Amino acid sequence: MKIEDEIKQRTFRDEYQKAYINLVFTSGWLQLKQGAMFKDFNLTSPQFNILRILRGQHPKPATVNMLIERMLDKTSNASRIVDKLEAKELVTRKVCPSNRRAVDIRITDKGLELLTKLDDVVNSQQLGMSNLTAEEASQLSALLDKIRD
Amino acid sequence: MKIEDEIKQRTFRDEYQKAYINLVFTSGWLQLKQGAMFKDFNLTSPQFNILRILRGQHPKPATVNMLIERMLDKTSNASRIVDKLEAKELVTRKVCPSNRRAVDIRITDKGLELLTKLDDVVNSQQLGMSNLTAEEASQLSALLDKIRD
DNA sequence: TGCAAATATATGTACATACATTTAATGTTG
């Protein structure tokens, strides 16, 4: 469905405004679909994002700072998201021995198991991008990189 | 800057995953920039979004339902965002005479003035899309529409 | 007409976001 119909706005100031609105709308649309998927596993998108970063580090620990650096949403509050994951026993938190200001965060076996289950679901849905060819997906990435230049 | 460097992830499963992550990241990046711009005017992005819809209707009223239908983020709580705008006297809320379940929402003169000021700022920044040509922006919109097919 | 279903909005709750401030540990430098 064209963006004009999605938000019932017939005209845009120019192609830039239209692309901007389309970008924000589509991102929200994808995240909503992904969020619904995670709900069955009692996890939110940012929580999943952090778990995946921790798996990438495993068995080495990550710090809150590293999480923020690698998260999709830089401004979100990694500290409190880790709180929730810790409460669910999906990660552990321990003062870093070499720098007691920092906290070593590690994914637990339970966390790894959960991610394994989620991988299947996420992969099978191809993250909702399956209408594009690989060529088009690559083209899209290039355009997005250019926006942030 | 390439997405690999932005989130310090060197490899992706495939072009689809990379495009997905790039899309969500870029959308957040743009919205953060836009939000910072609005902050000087003591307004948030969703509040701005709603004000703009109301201006499009002016002097006719909108209802909460119409706002939800046209908002970029369908699931956000229009009712409570209108609360905030009403408290700032940027909109008025009045029971609709012909259907007392509905509420007529209108932008005030104060709201229109604020938008006029913001238009300049928003336009001058071209919403952060100025690195693209008009052709590329149009191409981007086409790809995004295709994702949501 | 009367009563259930549908509609329009508001409210409650849990969690996330954005940003300022606080607390504690570590570096730096005079």
Next chain:
DNA sequence: CAACATTAAATGTATGTACATATATTTGCA
């Protein structure tokens, strides 16, 4: 080495998001 700046994380507050539920009004139809 003491004083001050810097760094890492946590906390506070206001707002927004997601979703379930409540309240009031209108519609449909037996």
